[in-house]
Amino acid sequence: MTQQPVPAAHTGVKICGLTEGAGFDACVEHGADWVGFVFFDRSPRCVTPAQARSLSGRHAGGPVRVGLFVHPDDETLARVLDGVSLDVLQIYASFERASDVSSRFGVPVWLSQPVSARPDLPSACPAGVERLLIEPKPPAGATRPGGNAQQLDWSLMQGWKPSFPWMLAGGLNPENVGQAVTITGAPAVDVSSGVESAPGLKSPEAIARFIRNARSVTFSA
Template identity: 40%
Template sequence: MTTRAKICGLKTEAALDVAIAAGADFVGFVHYAKSPRNVSVAEAAGLVRHTRATGSAKTVTLLVDPDDALVDRVASEIAPDFLQLHGHESPERVAELRSRSGLAIIKAVPVATSGDVTEAFAYLAPGRADILMFDARPPADPAALPGGNGLAFDWHILEGARARAPFALAGGLTPENVAAAIALTDAAIVDVSSGVESRPGDKDPERIRRFLQAAKAARA
């Protein structure tokens, strides 16, 4: 089975077109003011419409610890295929937001140990997340972003995860290492943001193409 790939943090139609043409299965739009990849609700809605007019990639809106009002706006005004929760949302909060929004949920969980991985599967209980994403823990700096920091973690801690459920892998992935990451972890989905950028927030078309090519060829 070919690994699916997500290009996250897209801000422009030009970068989005490159990702779609190169075979991205998911395209992500960040709505988080502290991120260099932040787009407004209106901009995200336009990018979702553009995606649906030009390809079949699934659309994802990334939020960090959103309140109910923001989730309501995202569901009604952006209407993505998935809501990605990248904050400190508890399993119970994930269930609330899934029910409230009516959207499928990707829950990103920062991990550093095999114990973190085991605990994360609580998010996959019925009615909670649809996809569990393992990401690197952010730096201790309070100003650090919850994701998109270009940090990898020890992929060996995922060895016990393979048999439990398909999962997504993020954190420090690049065109150069994504094939090795897939070979080691057997991830069903790989997610990249900073690894295909020329500088924070600016996607590099050639790196997007190379990442997707490497990810799709990894299981061949």
């Protein structure tokens, strides 16, 4: 039997695309590591800085606050950061742009890395980027680069052991997240539509199950 990679002792969990209080409260209650606010107007989960600030203000501590942006210009980033305090900027952009954003704004940057085959897996993380998000390339005709509930072929990641922090995204839900972590050894996972009862509306019960199942993976010697 092929030995599976061993994930971190605590599989990190990010719940993305929060738009309402019940979902945010469930993330706090069940111990999500990160919560994500989407600042991309083509997404059904898009929020304004004021809405994100209101949600974040429901709990002073708790999960790290992440803002998601798609090819943002400096003006957009500055406007959002002026309206809500964010701990991380998660962006879709080039390696060069990601490094530039990190140096300009002094906020940790995560960069999306869409893949469809083994050769697409990155061998290094760009300077200034704290973490890479490994997710499927969007389908033809998609209006969004992510959040399409598309599942990656996890088997292409078997034996891939990067030296930098990364996170698995794409098509995850409470039923399959344990298998995904088992196969890929992902140290952290990101979910949005997989814990929703409707686009943009999170299910507290699904959030609880997702977090529990993501952290329940065990490995035999």
